[in-house]
Amino acid sequence: MTDEGTWVLGVRHHGPGSARAVLAELERVQPDAVLVEGPADADPLLPWVTHAGMQPPVALLAHVVGDADRSSFWPFAVFSPEWQALTWAVSRGVTVRFMDLPSTAVLAHRRRVEEDLAAEGDGEEGSSAPGAEDVMSGASVRGAALDVVLERTDPIALLARAAGYDDAERWWDDVVEHRGKGGGFEAITEAMAVLREDDDGGAHGGDGAGGAARRRTGAARQHEERREAHMRQVLRAVRKAGARRVVVVCGAWHAPALTGVLPPATRDAAVLRGMPKVRTALTWVPWTHSRLAFASGYGAGVESPGWYHHLFTCPDDRVVTRWLARVSARLRERDLPISSAHVIEAVRLAETVATMRGRPLAGLGEVTDATRAVLCQGDETLVELVTREVVVGERLGVVPDEAPSTPLDADLRATARRLRLALEPAPRDLVLDLRKDTDRARSHLLHRLLLLEVPWGAPQPVDGTGTFKEAWTLEWDPVLSVALAVASPWGTTVEVAATARASDLALDPGTPLAGIAGVLDRCLLADLPAAVPGVLDALRDRAALDSDVEHLMEALPALARAVRYGDVRGTDASALAEVTESLLARVRAGLPAAVTGLGDDAAAALRQRLDEVDRATTLMPATSRERWLASLTELARREDLHGLLAGRLVRLLHDARLLDDDTVARRLSQALSVGTTPADKAAWVDGLLAGTGTVLVHDDGLVTVLDGWLRRLVEDEFTTVLPLLRRTFGTFAATDKRALGTLLARLVRAGAGGPGAASGASSGGRLGGGGAGADVEWGPADRARAEPVVAAVARLLGVERG
Template sequence: MARVDTGRLHVLGVRHHGPGSARSVGVELERVRPELVLIEGPPEADALVGLVGELAPPVSLLAYVPDEPSRAAFWPLAAFSPEWVALRYAARHGVEVRFCDLPAAHTLAGHGPAEPAVPQQPGRPEPDAEGGGDGAGAAGAPCPGRAVADPLAVLAEAAGYDDPERWWEDAVEGRAAVPPDASACSGAASSPFPAIAEAMAAVRAESGARPTAAAATREARREAHMRRVLRKAMRSVAGPVAVVCGAWHVPALLEHPRVSEDTALLRGLPKTKVAATWIPWTHGRLASASGYGAGVRSPGWYHHLFTAPDRPVERWLAEAGRRLRAMDQPVSSAHVIEAVRLTETLAALRGRPAAGLDEVADAAESVLCEGARTRAHLLHREMALGERMGAVSEHTPQIPLQRDLAAQQRRLRLPPRAQERELDLDLREETGRRRSALLHRLRLLGVDWGTAREGSVRARGTFRESWRLLWRPELDLRLIEAGVWGTTVEAAAAARARSSAADADLPGLTALAEQCLHADLGGAIGTVVSALRARAAEDADIEQLMAALPPLARSVRYGDVRRSDSAALQGVASQLLARIRAGLAAAVAGLGDDAAAATVDAVDGVHEAALLLGGDDEAAWLSALEQVAVQESAPGRVCGRANRILHDSGRLDGTALAARLSRAASRGTPAARTAHWIEGFLAGSGLLLVHDTALLGVVDRWLAGLGAEAFTEALPLLRRTFGAFADAERRAIGDSARTRGASGTADDVGVDSRRCAPAVATAAGLLGLAAAGPEPGG
């Protein structure tokens, strides 16, 4: 090993997304005034550094394989990231910047689409093959000759800490801010980088040789490439060179092996074509809770520490008080003062050099929220995350599909935001229809920017849609993936729909037709309808036909609302309904209980579809149901449901219905079939029994006439039926039954008052009415 001459080389070991590290990097760069800055990151991004002055963090470098965009890697940067501070310094002072990590062309060549390459957390080694992670590991000294999964844990233990995150915050992130224009002398005196380099060298030396696992090999290759870039940089400039990299890599850049050894490590690496760009990022995706291996627990707190000019604890608690007052909570200045004092006391009791987020959170809960844990938790989560979304400039490299979407977002006044928001659209207005079409087109492309509220798109007779909008950084990658379908959102969605129609089954085709109408894709609906007509002519499965009709009927119904032509779908829908009518009676014969339950749901869906189609289609469907309603081989659930639909449609009057129910509840009919008939008849609403006392009487007499065994068999089915009713419906049915009993109808079913007396007395006792005693003659 040969040690590099550090006279003009300054290796700044940092932790990714660390405000203390970022602040120290800014001070050190001002002191050193380097001629060239090297930053740990993909060299493919060298051409993008000129855009740094036009970006608003958080942003992320995105490298992807153009022919297979799902193979991608992200390098997120926040305002408090040391790498971002270095980039901003170079942009302000006109200093050359190069990225020095292993090219993404190599790293992405070895990853499949299900395993995107993600950089590990700087300052910690890449996880080994035995499961070592790049998150906080358990404290403990490394075993000689084994990898150190978490060097911070080793250093924290040496310092007497049981939490490596807290040690790093106390030692580095919580360092007092140094003014940017501080003298070189004071900057040098306060620089933490020599100590960090020494500490990491000790940890690496104690860990011994790295194992030959794949992860260790990747790390060795990364460091070999960094050294190669560093050697070239030192030859290309005569002035100082600064390197901003993960603290773990500092010893590897200061102690150089022979060039031949690095060349051997890098020889023969796989390579692929890679494109790179900037994309907006969010604090939510910087948080470790999102699954990001290099994430931090509280990006909002770190952003505050980095941007607060002075007194960060006081400013944080003052902001917490302001937010609580906005929620109508009585928080005064005295509360904030006492909370600040409590943070200082807690920090002293816990042996911390300064109050951190834990102390601030405890003080906010105890003083500002007066012990209300739920309120404090919501406040802490909102502030500690500090959700914000970055922005990129119009000069940032983008594919045509991204540019088209950005233009439409500006035109429709729908800016992407990291916070979830509600959007209500009136489809009678041009702007509402265009916004709806854009959101539906993006969903066809797999870009789920908007999520439709349940029922808002499919509800019958409405001109409104309700959406929840939330832009996530990974949607940019999905846009890039969707770029293969076209250069505009409309063209790409239409091409995707035409491609999907080739392989979709019948229900899938009808759902696709519905999506095309919602998305106003006139160029694709013809292809989908042709495929739908051909598939409908071939498909003989009644279940498939019944599942396919409802979305198709909705498409016919809502073509007018969105001013789209759905006439082509009307004939296909009528054709499907005719085939369902012809095969319904045979399809329901002899079904089991489980299959009957699914068929009832399908019948309800087809009935809704027939109502949407209207006219002759609706009348013909009701005629088909009349045949099923009296079919002896049909399950009880299906017969009961058919009779209920006929009654609600005016095809079956009360007298005829009571007669059919009486036959279904006759003594010769098994109790289970009768219970299923009633279940199918009453599914969804039991108010019919309240308003039609004749039907209630039939059910009442049937129940009273059951023997013990039959009653036991039917009871669970009836409990399931009546249990699905609303409380008000059950109460109304009970009141109606009690009214019948009071009028003497109860005598018809043979109620024995003497035998009922013990049960009545027990119920009265439970209700606290025992003191009143039984009524005379009871």
Template structure:
């Protein structure tokens, strides 16, 4: 080395990572400078901690606005991570030299605001040097070109070390193949980037000029401290020509003068392979982090080891995959590589081989391989000594105490609220939801629907670390932060439904200090709001809160009084509110009707709320001025509860479908009575009297009006299950009373024709003979 060693790399490239390690072993620099935010220098020593497991990321956020954040992700196969680990293991100084995060966060915000004010879209015209080089070489896929020229060349990467190569100091790989020049790959890549920079300049990204000026200043300082030949620089290959350029200190400082700045905090956070694979947001933009990780970690025979991983995964999913499949898939991958002129089998060849040999040509199991292995669900870990906001520390403590470990793979969690531990888990998840930390999402469970059970879908995303930092402004513990936020939201809420939803959240999250504040706001809003629709929207959440409060043993007396008052006001105001509505208003009010009916069923009936509500339903079902969809729905709710006799239901239907009723209004009544997924189809199947009324009305609709009511009828009946629709069709085809005819089976099973179709029965016989292995003589005399 006669000057600073510039190691231009591809971020998150296993080939670059191996080459960096070989170059550092050969050069043994006293200082390693890495592209990254200098605020992270104080955290670099944690990379040697045994608890630190990549993928991880440096997280920087504005102290006063944690939502303004940036990540610098690092995987095990990232050249920067390899350089950090090498420096720490060999006693070399290691520093970050990129533009400080204090400036980059401020510049990002300023850049976004500038374009939003001008009405422009944020431009995305940056040159992809890898894509340009791949296109020049005749490749249409940059990833495939990179694999061929870097990952699969020289007996490295896909083949691993030869048996006679000496083992290296980290992970069993040799520092470099015998006789190979460890600096040659960087020289070649630097020449290519120099040609690109001469053609494209800064490649469409002005900020690179500022970043490169900052890096040059840091390199000068390190050269002065350690000497020219004792400094190695690991950076994106695109920056190498700019770092080699001869510039003055004055010129570089001029580029940095006057940059905006914000106060920042920085820490390590866990990252995932899935987030490395995303091309937008905080993703690193690589397509196959799981495959790259495998190439970097496999000591030898990576294709064979990869196929073994695939086979293990498919076996775990109950697919029949044997060792013979693995052997054949390896052979096919190698053959495909030879036919395609590739140095070794890459990801494309292994995927094609797995599809053909292990997946029987199907992409369904192959999608699982891509998701679990090619991308992967690896979640990194950071040591306890890493800096963190107090709220994050409290959350980590509770996660460990409850054995609720964050995982990158989505999973379902079933909770039984009769158990103390499960109740504590539920509390934590509900409090995090209130703080907008979406680690868990409630879902409908497959088992019991009792209120003592909860089902959650959990998945930890790296961005949740930012959400936790943002929520830290509310308090230092999860309980304190959720309480403070609930109280603030109660004071600022303007809609009654917002406060009722907040009351429900407070009960689920068990926030006893926030509940009185929320209840006062709820009582105030309920007293002032006279809109029946708003009251109807608010009541279901209150009813659910009462039920959840019961199972958790929470005192909900005050909540019960507010709910009873709302129910009383709804019973008084709903009938007049249902008159004079247009079609859209009637459809919305029908939804409120369903919600209130369900809520009343959950409320205690000591004060006669249920009986008053049923009186309201009777009034709605019989009032001509109420839209048909509401009258029909009211009648159906009464019928389902046994509060309306079948004869009375048939009378109401006959009135609604009488010749004097407008066809559109009659169709709306049918929609309310038997529409949607309310089981109306089965009601018509089992009560042919009601089906006959609908059939008679429909056949009598004038031709001019039929096209107007057809869309509503189609929507009504299309929601039925296919079997229900088929049965109704058979019943209508047979006509009223035919189900009791002599041609029907004893059970009178609907959905079948009245007689035997001899031709269709005879068509079954050849298949039956084949299955049973018998001839025509054996079937002779057997009755159909």
């Protein structure tokens, strides 16, 4: 045990070497108080760090009460020196406190920064230097880090250059992260003090030894001054309470501000006076290694969380050997032939390269080079795989169920356990059979979360035409905890919150008619019967006031699906029938006017709506389908339609078996023979054929008509229509393209009956000529010229010519 005093341990956030050194120093000093950089109002959550169910990586989440999308995270990994200090103190009953500004001030400052950025309309991306920000903003549910606007230099880069290194990360690893259990904190503090003296004014630098020395003005400088003033005030308070040996664990940049003789307390009090605050709530949430990485946008991140975890947890000195064995195991999981000899050779190479580079131990750079050369055989795709899955990794932490959390978060986790759904960070495919109670309940949960904008599951296409299956990809992102906090005002359970959210969306004047229909569809998918009446009323009211036919057409498919899903899932969807029939009747009544005088873009949009409504009517009663097809039949008789729509109406009626192949061919022939431009005719073809080539594959006469039209086009006309036709045929499925190629080859071989026969020309026209396997017929002149060659080849092959 040492004498009285204060030991300031300047660390690099998430540095395993710093974590080992901190533990060694704590054991040597045996302090009676430990202060750690972190939000001071999170002290009530400290006892949870030693709970048996707490497994890092985890993070403190703070959000503004009543405005939960304004939030911040303070992440911790097992190799974070702050985490090791916390667990050491709590497990021994030693007084431990967070000493940084409370989250109430941090989030108030972030709001001010956001307002300044919005006012200026300008900004700069956050620093990628390690430790630049130990707080990760949750202002966006997607977790993008918010940083202040400032100019910055990297203090560790300055020290690295002074030591002859061109890579700041490597210098820090060699000097600090790969050191043993020695201290070195005094030297780090002295180096930071020199850099702060050169930084235009002292205590306004970045967090962490890898952080950025920053030239700041205005709110940013004032915020840093308040942070360090608050840290000193907490240190004074602990000393006043009787602590004789105090250990402070903070970002190395702050160490000089907390060392030696402190400035007068009155000065720090004046700096903190008038500090803006907001009301916040704090809790522990699980975190992942990938969220600790620079690539996530976290300013205090590290390049290699998986590697650092390995460095800290490796039980002996065989760090490189165990690491490369782990990498080889991951590659073997991908069915790559990696033997023990490969691992031995890779270890030797990594150690040799480290010696050549003058490094004390092989670091990540050396083991990565060895991995690339030996285990991956130079394949950069495999190197990227190792980096993503091993060097960074996707370890997900665990927070005890008993830990404080929002009621909505607790309900989700309890429901997920009951339904045997794990909150895992790695993507996982899930296929549900809606006839089974458990799978149906899983579907309800995932759809409710989508309504709350918590996209744990992403819907995927399902093979086949059945309606009893659903496919999802599940991927839990820790930042979804923010989304749950944002959704908390809607209710304390997922079902209650989703019901309230659906009702609010339906009543929002800004939600379009199709949006309300979509909400109703999602209410049935999510099994929210309490929301259906209100949403249905809102839909009726909005539909009664909306006279735009396209809006009505856009809303109809969701309603038709809702009726069908209600039947499949055992939900009473009978109340939707009246509204759905009413919308269809209004669509039919409004279509004649809607199809008149359209330009190309408007016609393309309406064609898509026609397709959607046509598919929707197949889900409706037979009488509704018949009325719809009758309306299409009337429209198809008109001669003033845009080609896209005219061709599409013929196609829809053909698919409904109301027009036979001969009638379709006749109408195509008429459309291609009237005195319109080639582009107009191509639009008619596009309307008829776009999406699938089935109608061509099964109709030789249609192919003949189409090829004859193409052959009659002069060069300029053909060049004009070619792009549109390429786009049309490009929408065909591969199987249709193959079948069409086979058909063309057969028709060409058939001679006069093939494409182009209608024009009186030899077969092998523009549509069929040159097709795969096509035997092109020659004219008399060509045959006479080829006859001597054919005879000679026949004699050489010993073939008798008939």
